[in-house]
Amino acid sequence: MPSIPNAEDLYQILLKQLKEQQAINPDFQLAGLASGGAWIAERLAKDLQLPSHGVINVSFHRDDYSEKGIKALNSSEGMSTKLPFEVEGAHIILVDDVLDTGRTVRAALNELFDYGRPAKVDLAVLADRHRRQLPVDATFKGAKVKVADDQILVLEQAEDGRFGFTTETKQS
Amino acid sequence: MTKTPSQLQLNDQGELTHLLTLEGLSKEHILHILDTAQQFVAVSDSDREVKKVPLLRGTNVFNLFFENSTRTRTTFELAAKRLSADVVNLDIQTSSTAKGETLLDTIDNLVAMQADIFVVRHKTTGAAVEVAQHLPPHVHVINAGDGTNQHPTQGLLDMYTMRHYKQDFSKIKVAIIGDIVHSRVAKSNIHALTTLGCKEIRAIGPESLLPKDINMMGVKIFNDIEEGLKDVDVVMTLRIQKERMEAGQVPEGDAFFKQWGLTQARLKLAKPDAIVMHPGPMNREVEIASDVADGPQSVILKQVTFGIAVRMAVMSIVAGN
Numbered sequence: 169m170p171s172i173p174n175a176e177d178l179y180q181i182l183l184k185q186l187k188e189q190q191a192i193n194p195d196f197q198l199a200g201l202a203s204g205g206a207w208i209a210e211r212l213a214k215d216l217q218l219p220s221h222g223v224i225n226v227s228f229h230r231d232d233y234s235e236k237g238i239k240a241l242n243s244s245e246g247m248s249t250k251l252p253f254e255v256e257g258a259h260i261i262l263v264d265d266v267l268d269t270g271r272t273v274r275a276a277l278n279e280l281f282d283y284g285r286p287a288k289v290d291l292a293v294l295a296d297r298h299r300r301q302l303p304v305d306a307t308f309k310g311a312k313v314k315v316a317d318d319q320i321l322v323l324e325q326a327e328d329g330r331f332g333f334t335t336e337t338k339q340s
Numbered sequence: 341m342t343k344t345p346s347q348l349q350l351n352d353q354g355e356l357t358h359l360l361t362l363e364g365l366s367k368e369h370i371l372h373i374l375d376t377a378q379q380f381v382a383v384s385d386s387d388r389e390v391k392k393v394p395l396l397r398g399t400n401v402f403n404l405f406f407e408n409s410t411r412t413r414t415t416f417e418l419a420a421k422r423l424s425a426d427v428v429n430l431d432i433q434t435s436s437t438a439k440g441e442t443l444l445d446t447i448d449n450l451v452a453m454q455a456d457i458f459v460v461r462h463k464t465t466g467a468a469v470e471v472a473q474h475l476p477p478h479v480h481v482i483n484a485g486d487g488t489n490q491h492p493t494q495g496l497l498d499m500y501t502m503r504h505y506k507q508d509f510s511k512i513k514v515a516i517i518g519d520i521v522h523s524r525v526a527k528s529n530i531h532a533l534t535t536l537g538c539k540e541i542r543a544i545g546p547e548s549l550l551p552k553d554i555n556m557m558g559v560k561i562f563n564d565i566e567e568g569l570k571d572v573d574v575v576m577t578l579r580i581q582k583e584r585m586e587a588g589q590v591p592e593g594d595a596f597f598k599q600w601g602l603t604q605a606r607l608k609l610a611k612p613d614a615i616v617m618h619p620g621p622m623n624r625e626v627e628i629a630s631d632v633a634d635g636p637q638s639v640i641l642k643q644v645t646f647g648i649a650v651r652m653a654v655m656s657i658v659a660g661n
Contacts, residue, residue, distance in 0.1 A: 237660020
């Protein structure tokens with residue numbers, strides 16, 4: 169049984185990578201995918217001393233609406249897309265908790281482009297499950313992780329802001 | 341066994357597959373629609389360049405309005421377009437219906453054209469129910485007003501508006517003023533408010549405009565507008581529906597306004613932060629004074645804006661079930 173990755177360790181690794189990026193070129197904006205990615209983006213923005221961070225709700229662009237109907241929309245905890253910066257011409261770093269099939273990232277790119285045409289888009293994730301179904305990869309990542317196939321990794325944030333992963337059995 | 345409209349609008353899994361009536365629609369279903377609508381409000385945000393999402397791409401929506409409508413038809417059309425559906429507005433006045441084709445024959449022809457959703461407004465009570473009973477299971481119908489019976493999407497957008505400004509239904513008193521007997525909007529509102537646990541619902545108006553059985557719906561009746569407006573959180577005024585009335589049923593224009601019109605002075609009797617709503621179309625200086633309709637407490641145009649998001653929510657929910 170593979171062990172559950174330590175989200176705090178992964179966060180520190182990711183933060184370090186983004187600090188290095190900041191030293192090379194500080195001109196970027198963070199946009200977290202609701203809801204887990206948005207929590208990470210919020211904390212990263214604080215730790216990197218960025219004035220703001222964006223939130224992206226991918227629900228409207230999910231590709232499983234025809235199978236799951238509107239239920240596909242309800243994983244974002246009511247967070248709406250909010251991008252408090254000019255998207256046109258910007259370097260945007262999308263932030264998510266887990267990168268798996270790549271489908272969520274595809275949806276996030278579609279949502280982002282509804283707000284303008286960025287100059288460059290990167291992806292930062294805590295955990296990469298590398299079971300890709302689309303040609304997508306992360307520029308910045310905490311670590312590659314191995315989790316049983318029927319399990320989903322769920323990010324939780326404690327009162328003090330610290331992250332933790334739990335696993336849940338996937339509902340078909 | 342024939343199903344009631346509230347049973348007919350759910351599929352075998354208990355999910356909403358048509359929207360026919362708010363009578364008997366559960367609190368969970370109503371809140372699910374309101375929560376979904378809340379997400380759709382962002383699609384119309386000014387900073388979003390593309391005010392469109394692809395959820396209903398490839399879906400055919402037919403607007404069938406057998407009664408005149410501007411606001412409802414337009415907001416349904418906009419809602420469908422923001423979901424990337426293809427929308428066809430049938431001009432009933434010049435259609436085959438005018439040549440004697442029955443409603444169900446019209447529906448059959450449109451189903452043969454791959455219709456996925458019908459939005460139906462009709463002067464006859466139960467028209468949308470009749471369509472729903474007739475449709476194959478993959479086609480959905482949304483009632484956009486049937487006679488004096490129900491107008492569920494208006495009821496839902498009114499609930500959305502009240503929740504937006506007042507949050508908690510268990511703490512608010514809502515007064516509905518005017519022509520309640522002819523108002524499908526009032527009926528849909530009363531059903532939804534009751535389901536959502538509204539603290540107090542009041543109906544204010546002349547006896548001839550209040551339904552006989554309204555007491556049974558748990559509504560408090562007031563034949564004195566000043567008395568009825570005291571301490572309410574929400575004031576909803578309704579249009580006098582002359583087209584559904586017999587001559588002499590109510591006092592005309594000025595006389596009605598004098599006795600039942602919502603004026604600044606009367607509005608002062610409600611809570612200071614009370615909101616003023618009207619489903620439209622409104623008749624200024626008949627049921628509502630201009631300075632109230634345009635005043636700071638009026639949320640009448642917000643209702644219209646929220647209506648788009650609520651209709652997006654309803655269409656995307658039924659189309660997915």
